[in-house]
Amino acid sequence: MNARLPHPAPGNAAIKIDDGAVEIDASIVGAGLGLEPQEVLSLMRANAITSVCEHGVGDDAGRYRLTFFYKGRRLRLIVDDCGRVVRRSTIDFGDRPLPGRMHRTGE
Numbered sequence: 001m002n003a004r005l006p007h008p009a010p011g012n013a014a015i016k017i018d019d020g021a022v023e024i025d026a027s028i029v030g031a032g033l034g035l036e037p038q039e040v041l042s043l044m045r046a047n048a049i050t051s052v053c054e055h056g057v058g059d060d061a062g063r064y065r066l067t068f069f070y071k072g073r074r075l076r077l078i079v080d081d082c083g084r085v086v087r088r089s090t091i092d093f094g095d096r097p098l099p100g101r102m103h104r105t106g107e
Helices: 026-033 037-045
Strands: 002-004 015-018 021-025 049-055 063-070 073-080 085-092
Touching: 015 073, 021 026, 021 063, 026 037, 026 063, 026 073, 026 085, 037 049
Parallel strands: 002 021
Antiparallel strands: 015 021, 049 063, 063 073, 073 085
8 A cells, every 4th residue: 555645636536446556645644644644654654654455355345444553543444446435434542552452454
């Protein structure tokens, strides 16, 4: 999964999926984790932001679950195969670390 800068041009998809590879605009990740877009890429490179990408099967075929972790925060996006966000959730535990069970993909 890649974070890219700058913001997408109007009318361009901010999430692109090409043959299973996902590219997401840094502004989406930043907004969900409470960060400026320009911080996202450097934090990902430093492994301060980690992520998991899962491809749906069965009833969820054609969808992806993108999960991003940063300190006590988790951003989860459910995306269709055209890159449209169909569901978004954020959990923020403040200064406390994210509980280990929140790192599981099924939560």
